[in-house]
Amino acid sequence: KKWVYSFGDGKAEGAASMRNLLGGKGANLAEMSNLGLPVPPGFTITTEVCTAFYANDRNYPAELEGQVSAALENVGKTVGAKFGDAANPLLVSVRSGARASMPGMMDTVLNLGLNDVTVEGLAKRSGDRRFAFDSYRRFIQMYSDVVLEVDHHNFEEILEYYKEEHERTLDTDLTAEDWLAVIERYKARVAEELGRPFPQDVNEQLWGAIGAVFGSWRNARAETYRRLHNIPESWGTAVNVQAMVFGNMGETSATGVAFTRNPSTGERAIYGEFLVNAQGEDVVAGIRTPQSLTKKARLESKDTKPSMEEAMPEVFGELTAVFERLEKHYRDMQDVEFTVQSGKLWMLQTRSGKRTAKAALKIAVEMVGEGLIDEKTAITRVDPAALDQLLHPTLDPNAPRDVIATGLPASPGAAAGEVVFSSDEAAAAKSDGRNVILVRIETSPEDIHGMHSAVAILTTRGGMTSHAAVVARGMGRPCVSGVGSIRIDYKAEQFTVMGVTIKKGDIITVDGSTGQVIKGEVPMLQPELSGDFATLMAWADSHRRMKVRTNAETPLDAATARKFGAEGIGLCRTEHMFFDETRIVAVRQMILADDSRGRREPLAKILPMQRDDFRQLFVIMKGLPVTIRLLDPPLHEFLPKTPEEIAQVSEATGIAADKLARRVQELHEFNPMLGHRGCRLGITYPEIYEMQARAIFEAAIEAARETGEAVIPEIMIPLVSMKGELDMLKEKIVGVAAAVEKEKGVSLVYQIGTMIELPRAALMAGQIAESAEFFSFGTNDLTQTTYGISRDDAANFMNDYMAKKLISQDPFVSLDTEGVGELVRIAAERGRATRPDIKLGICGEHGGDPASIAFCEEVGLNYVSCSPYRVPIARLAAAQAAL
Ligand code: PEP
Numbered sequence: 109k110k111w112v113y114s115f116g117d118g119k120a121e122g123a124a125s126m127r128n129l130l131g132g133k134g135a136n137l138a139e140m141s142n143l144g145l146p147v148p149p150g151f152t153i154t155t156e157v158c159t160a161f162y163a164n165d166r167n168y169p170a171e172l173e174g175q176v177s178a179a180l181e182n183v184g185k186t187v188g189a190k191f192g193d194a195a196n197p198l199l200v201s202v203r204s205g206a207r208a209s210m211p212g213m214m215d216t217v218l219n220l221g222l223n224d225v226t227v228e229g230l231a232k233r234s235g236d237r238r239f240a241f242d243s244y245r246r247f248i249q250m251y252s253d254v255v256l257e258v259d260h261h262n263f264e265e266i267l268e269y270y271k272e273e274h275e276r277t278l279d280t281d282l283t284a285e286d287w288l289a290v291i292e293r294y295k296a297r298v299a300e301e302l303g304r305p306f307p308q309d310v311n312e313q314l315w316g317a318i319g320a321v322f323g324s325w326r327n328a329r330a331e332t333y334r335r336l337h338n339i340p341e342s343w344g345t346a347v348n349v350q351a352m353v354f355g356n357m358g359e360t361s362a363t364g365v366a367f368t369r370n371p372s373t374g375e376r377a378i379y380g381e382f383l384v385n386a387q388g389e390d391v392v393a394g395i396r397t398p399q400s401l402t403k404k405a406r407l408e409s410k411d412t413k414p415s416m417e418e419a420m421p422e423v424f425g426e427l428t429a430v431f432e433r434l435e436k437h438y439r440d441m442q443d444v445e446f447t448v449q450s451g452k453l454w455m456l457q458t459r460s461g462k463r464t465a466k467a468a469l470k471i472a473v474e475m476v477g478e479g480l481i482d483e484k485t486a487i488t489r490v491d492p493a494a495l496d497q498l499l500h501p502t503l504d505p506n507a508p509r510d511v512i513a514t515g516l517p518a519s520p521g522a523a524a525g526e527v528v529f530s531s532d533e534a535a536a537a538k539s540d541g542r543n544v545i546l547v548r549i550e551t552s553p554e555d556i557h558g559m560h561s562a563v564a565i566l567t568t569r570g571g572m573t574s575h576a577a578v579v580a581r582g583m584g585r586p587c588v589s590g591v592g593s594i595r596i597d598y599k600a601e602q603f604t605v606m607g608v609t610i611k612k613g614d615i616i617t618v619d620g621s622t623g624q625v626i627k628g629e630v631p632m633l634q635p636e637l638s639g640d641f642a643t644l645m646a647w648a649d650s651h652r653r654m655k656v657r658t659n660a661e662t663p664l665d666a667a668t669a670r671k672f673g674a675e676g677i678g679l680c681r682t683e684h685m686f687f688d689e690t691r692i693v694a695v696r697q698m699i700l701a702d703d704s705r706g707r708r709e710p711l712a713k714i715l716p717m718q719r720d721d722f723r724q725l726f727v728i729m730k731g732l733p734v735t736i737r738l739l740d741p742p743l744h745e746f747l748p749k750t751p752e753e754i755a756q757v758s759e760a761t762g763i764a765a766d767k768l769a770r771r772v773q774e775l776h777e778f779n780p781m782l783g784h785r786g787c788r789l790g791i792t793y794p795e796i797y798e799m800q801a802r803a804i805f806e807a808a809i810e811a812a813r814e815t816g817e818a819v820i821p822e823i824m825i826p827l828v829s830m831k832g833e834l835d836m837l838k839e840k841i842v843g844v845a846a847a848v849e850k851e852k853g854v855s856l857v858y859q860i861g862t863m864i865e866l867p868r869a870a871l872m873a874g875q876i877a878e879s880a881e882f883f884s885f886g887t888n889d890l891t892q893t894t895y896g897i898s899r900d901d902a903a904n905f906m907n908d909y910m911a912k913k914l915i916s917q918d919p920f921v922s923l924d925t926e927g928v929g930e931l932v933r934i935a936a937e938r939g940r941a942t943r944p945d946i947k948l949g950i951c952g953e954h955g956g957d958p959a960s961i962a963f964c965e966e967v968g969l970n971y972v973s974c975s976p977y978r979v980p981i982a983r984l985a986a987a988q989a990a991l
C-alpha cells in the first residue's frame with residue numbers, strides 16, 4: 109500500500125482533491141507543485157498512516173519505513189544533498205497537516221537533520237558559520253520543546269543568562285562561537301532533563317518528529333479544538349516532510365505570511381507581514397516586529413522600516429504574480445507562507461484563508477463580480493453562524509469614550525466586559541453568565557477555551573497574524589492585539605497604562621475595528637444591513653425553499669426580526685405577556701379564583717391587553733403568517749414564592765397572605781415540566797384559552813382594518829399528546845370564533861394547529877393531523893422528553909458527556925437527528941399521510957442552528973422559526989441546505 113506521496117520540482121503524486129488522504133497542507137503543496145510554482149521538494153505521509161497507527165497500538169505499517177527512506181532520498185537528489193551527510197547535509201522541516209487546519213497540534217520542527225557533524229557541513233556549504241550554528245541551536249530548542257517535551261523556558265533562560273554574562277543585547281549580536289557555546293549548554297540541559305543526550309542520529313530525529321505529530325493528534329488541546337469544531341477523531345493527520353529553505357541567510361533572505369485579500373475587511377489588497385533574515389516561526393511568534401508587505405500598508409501603519417515591495421521589488425513582483433495565479437486557480441482568498449532564500453522565492457504553504465464574516469461577505473460578493481465564482485458558490489462561502497458577528501452592535505461614534513490605549517485592530521466588532529487575566533477565569537465567568545474580556549500578554553493554543561468564553565480579547569504583544577489575532581478572527585471575537593503601552597501584572601491581577609490602573613473585574617470596552625481600548629462601557633449602535641450583506645442575503649433568499657420565521661412576542665423583537673428578513677412569526681409565547689407589571693395582578697387574581705366564575709372577571713381585565721399585544725404583532729407583520737401559542741407553563745410560575753414576595757403581592761392585591769401561601773402550596777408540583785401545563789391547563793381551565801382566542805380574533809379584525817392586509821392567525825395548542833385534547837380545545841376556539849363573527853358581523857379566516865413536542869404526539873401524528881391544520885415541532889420539549897433529560901438541568905452534566913465523548917454536541921443546541929430527528933421524521937410522514945397539505949415548521953431553539961436547519965430541509969419542513977438575531981443565519985443556512 110502507498111503510504112507516502114512526493115511533491116516538488118514541478119510535479120507531484122498528489123493533488124488538491126486528495127485532501128482527505130494528504131491533509132490540507134499536503135494536498136495544497138502537491139497542487140502548487142503541479143501548478144509549477146516554486147515549492148521545496150518533500151513528501152506527505154498520509155492520514156491513513158495516522159489511523160493505522162492508532163488502530164495498531166501506536167505501531168506504523170510495515171512498509172512505511174522503506175517508503176519514507178526512498179522519498180527522502182529523492183528529495184535529496186532533487187536539491188543535491190543527502191540526509192545525514194557530513195559534507196552536504198539535507199535538512200528538512202516536519203509539519204502536521206490535518207484535513208481541517210487545527211491549532212493545538214504539534215505544528216512544526218525546522219532544520220531537522222542537524223547534529224554536531226552536519227552543522228559543520230552546513231557551515232561550509234553556506235559559507236556562513238554563524239548561520240549554521242544559529243540554525244542548529246534553533247533546531248535543538250524547537251525539537252526539544254515539541255518532540256522531547258523539554259519546555260522552551262529552559263532554553264530562553266539559558267540564552268538570557270548567556271547574553272547577560274557576555275554583555276550581548278540582541279540575538280543578532282551573538283557570533284558563531286557564542287552560538288556554539290549556547291548549543292553546548294542546551295545539550296547539557298536536555299541531557300539533564302531527560303537523562304539521555306539530545307539525539308545525534310538524524311533518522312532518530314526524523315522518526316521522533318513524525319511520532320510527535322501523530323501523537324499530538326490526540327493531545328488535550330487538539331481534542332478540545334476538535335470538539336469545538338466538530339472534527340471527527342477518525343480523520344487523523346498527515347505529516348509533511350520538506351526540504352528546508354532558509355529565510356535567515358542574510359539580508360537578501362526573508363520569510364513571511366500573507367493573505368491575498370484583507371482577511372479583516374475583505375478588501376482586495378495584499379495583506380501580510382515579513383521579516384528579513386529570519387526563519388518561518390519568527391513572524392508568528394511575535395518576537396521581532398514584522399514589516400509590511402506593501403508600500404501602501406507601510407504608509408498606513410506609519411512603519412519606518414521598508415516594505416517588501418520597496419526592499420525586494422523583484423521578488424515582491426514574483427510573489428504578487430503567484431498570488432494572482434493561486435486566486436485564479438483556487439477561486440478563493442488564500443493564506444500563504446513563503447520564504448526568500450538569497451533572493452529566490454519559495455512557496456511553503458497555501459490554504460483558503462480564515463476571514464471575518466464581513467470579509468467573507470465582501471470577498472464572496474466581489475468574486476462573483478470578478479467572474480471567479482457563481483452565486484451558488486458565493487452562498488456556500490459564508491459560514492451562517494459567523495454572520496452573528498455582523499448583526500451585533502458597534503460603538504456609537506458620537507458617544508464619549510475614554511480611550512486609554514490603542515493597539516492593532518486584529519478582529520472587528522466591539523464588546524464591553526469585565527477584565528480577567530486568565531483563560532480559566534474567563535471560562536468560569538462565562539458559566540456564571542458574565543461578559544469578560546480576556547487580557548493577556550499573548551495567547552497560545554492553551555488559551556482556546558478562554559478565548560471562546562470571552563466576549564473580546566486584548567493582548568499586549570504580537571501582530572495581526574499573531575495567535576490571538578488569527579484565532580479571534582476565526583472565532584468571530586473582537587480582538588485588539590499588540591497594545592505595547594499596556595503593562596500587565598498577572599500577580600496583582602491588574603494592568604496599567606498611562607497612569608491608569610485597571611483591576612480584575614473592572615469594565616472596559618474593546619473595539620477590534622479600530623484597535624481602541626476604552627475605560628468603562630461605551631453605548632453601541634445597531635448594525636448596518638445593506639451592501640454586501642444585503643446582496644448575499646438576496647442570493648440566499650432566491651435559492652432557499654424553506655421560509656424563515658421568528659420566535660417573538662414583543663413588538664421590538666418582531667420589528668427587529670422583520671428588519672432581519674423574517675417572513676412571519678412561528679412562535680409567539682403568550683405567557684411572556686402575562687408577566688407584564690400592569691397585568692400580573694389580574695393574572696394572579698385569576699389563578700387564585702376558586703371557580704370558573706371567579707376566573708372570568710380578572711380574565712376580562714387581561715383580554716384588552718392581550719388583544720392589543722396581538723394587534724401590534726399583526727400590524728408589524730402586515731399580512732405575514734403569525735402563529736400564536738396559547739398559554740403553556742404551569743400556573744404556579746406566576747405566583748410569588750418567598751414569604752417576602754407573598755407579603756408584597758398581598759399588599760398590592762388585597763388578597764390575604766395566608767390564602768396566597770396556601771394556593772402556592774396547592775399548585776406545587778414535583779415535576780412541573782411534566783405537570784399541569786400546556787393544553788392540560790386549557791382542559792382544566794377552558795376560560796383561559798377562550799379569552800386568548802377571543803383576543804386573537806378581535807385583534808385580527810382590528811389589524812386587518814388598520815393595515816388593509818388580511819390577517820390569518822394560526823392558533824397553536826401546546827403539549828398535545830392525543831387527538832382528543834386537540835379536539836376538545838378546538839371546539840371551544842371554533843365556538844369563540846363563531847361568537848366573534850356574529851358580534852362583529854365579519855367572517856374570520858384562521859387555522860388551528862398544534863405543537864409536536866412530545867414523543868406520543870409524534871407517534872400519533874397521523875391521528876392528530878385529522879384535527880390539526882399545522883404542526884410546529886417544539887424540539888426543546890421534544891428533546892427533553894425523548895432523552896428524559898431536563899432542559900433546565902442539562903447544563904450541569906452535558907459538558908461532562910461531551911468531555912467523555914458520549915455525545916459530540918449538546919442536543920439542546922444542535923438537533924439529535926438520529927433519535928429526536930427520527931420522531932420528527934415519523935410525525936412529518938404520518939401527518940402528511942393524513943393531510944397532504946399540512947404545514948410543518950419548527951420553533952425549538954434548533955430552528956436557528958445551521959446543522960439542524962439542514963435536517964429540516966431534508967425532512968421537507970415548510971419553515972423554520974428562530975430568535976430575531978438568528979433570522980439571517982437561518983436564511984443563509986436554509987439556502988445552503990437547499991443547494
Ligand atoms: C419547544 O418546546 O421547543 C418550544 C418551542 O416551546 P418552549 O420552548 O416554549 O417550551
Ligand code: MG
Pocket residue numbers: 865886888889
Ligand atoms: Mg415547548
